[in-house]
Amino acid sequence: VTDAATTGRGTGVNGDTKTLNTYFSNGTYYLYDTTKPMSGGVIQTATAQNRSTLPGVYSTDADNAWTASNQRADVDAHYYAGVVYDYYYNTHNRNSYDNRGASITSTVHYQTNYNNAFWNGSQMVYGDGDGTTFAPLSGALDVVAHEITHAVTERTAGLQYQNQSGALNESMSDVFGYFLDPNDWLLGEDVYTPKVSGDGLRSLSNPESYGQPSTMSNYVNTTSDNGGVHINSGIPNKAAYYTISSIGKAQAEKIYYRALTTYLTPTSNFSNAKSALLQAASDLYGSNSSTYNAVKSAWDRVGVN
Numbered sequence: 529v530t531d532a533a534t535t536g537r538g539t540g541v542n543g544d545t546k547t548l549n550t551y552f553s554n555g556t557y558y559l560y561d562t563t564k565p566m567s568g569g570v571i572q573t574a575t576a577q578n579r580s581t582l583p584g585v586y587s588t589d590a591d592n593a594w595t596a597s598n599q600r601a602d603v604d605a606h607y608y609a610g611v612v613y614d615y616y617y618n619t620h621n622r623n624s625y626d627n628r629g630a631s632i633t634s635t636v637h638y639q640t641n642y643n644n645a646f647w648n649g650s651q652m653v654y655g656d657g658d659g660t661t662f663a664p665l666s667g668a669l670d671v672v673a674h675e676i677t678h679a680v681t682e683r684t685a686g687l688q689y690q691n692q693s694g695a696l697n698e699s700m701s702d703v704f705g706y707f708l709d710p711n712d713w714l715l716g717e718d719v720y721t722p723k724v725s726g727d728g729l730r731s732l733s734n735p736e737s738y739g740q741p742s743t744m745s746n747y748v749n750t751t752s753d754n755g756g757v758h759i760n761s762g763i764p765n766k767a768a769y770y771t772i773s774s775i776g777k778a779q780a781e782k783i784y785y786r787a788l789t790t791y792l793t794p795t796s797n798f799s800n801a802k803s804a805l806l807q808a809a810s811d812l813y814g815s816n817s818s819t820y821n822a823v824k825s826a827w828d829r830v831g832v833n
């Protein structure tokens with residue numbers, strides 16, 4: 529038996545070439561990455577073959593050149609999951625979403641023309657999009673980071689997915705999406721409306737441009753979308769934008785990670801988030817620091833006391 533970890537080459541959703549950690553077994557290559565210090569865990573990518581059964585079947589290739597057009601979503605889901613794993617490990621000393629090296633499983637080609645991506649409590653799931661609203665959704669690093677951060681949040685703060693705690697849950701995923709992809713303040717721009725450039729799904733700097741509020745005074749009370757978790761996330765997202773713009777990404781990601789994993793709880797609301805981030809800023813940089821003051825100012829500006 530000649531099972532072995534191998535290195536492959538693949539083409540991503542946007543036509544870019546990337547190196548892949550693959551696995552060779554019994555004459556076939558798999559999107560199965562055993563190179564991370566996950567104490568047994570792996571990063572593995574499967575395809576639902578345009579049906580709804582999860583996790584589906586492993587993505588395979590005959591020659592370890594993953595360049596077919598129907599493999600692009602598989603390539604990016606696998607590659608970006610590795611990038612996000614490395615980010616949490618190297619930047620926050622966190623070993624996968626459970627901090628115990630849990631395997632990271634992704635399934636692509638979920639249903640047909642599915643314009644969404646989600647964490648289902650056990651794995652990531654990505655649709656192919658309809659080609660107009662979305663390209664295959666694993667083609668955006670900030671989207672993959674958004675979904676994996678849902679898993680981190682679930683295992684740490686456990687922010688309940690409704691109303692203000694749910695909007696915080698959403699915001700944490702969008703904010704860590706930014707930390708992984710800090711080239712712009714947009715989320716999903718690499719896969720949203722592939723025929724239109726420069727737009728995204730949500731904006732941290734200008735939530736209003738995508739129909740989200742950015743001040744507490746404009747909080748939307750609604751029963752849809754679990755109490756508007758994808759709408760009211762604009763308020764903490766705007767506070768994050770002010771914070772990052774003031775203190776920079778390096779300090780902000782430390783503060784956000786510490787607040788998420790140490791101080792936030794399942795029922796935290798926006799005011800509790802302000803306190804959690806201030807406590808994290810105080811722990812890390814002191815309560816008289818300009819960093820602390822920047823966090824306070826950010827939340828004051830979005831009207832959260």
Ligand SMILES: CC(C)[C@H](Cc1cn(Cc2ccc(C(=O)O)cc2)nn1)C(=O)N[C@@H](CCCCN)C(=O)O
Nearest residue numbers: 643644645646647661665671674675698716729758
């Ligand atoms: C991560 C992000 C790329 C993804 C984007 C997304 C996609 N959709 C559906 C959707 C579909 C069509 C359009 C349109 O403009 O026509 C807009 C939105 N709503 N949000 C998203 O935000 N997905 C939700 C999925 C939530 C599923 C329930 N837990 C999430 O992960 O929070």
Ligand SMILES: [Ca+2]
Nearest residue numbers: 670709714715
């Ligand atoms: Ca982005």
Ligand SMILES: [Zn+2]
Nearest residue numbers: 674678698701
């Ligand atoms: Zn989300």
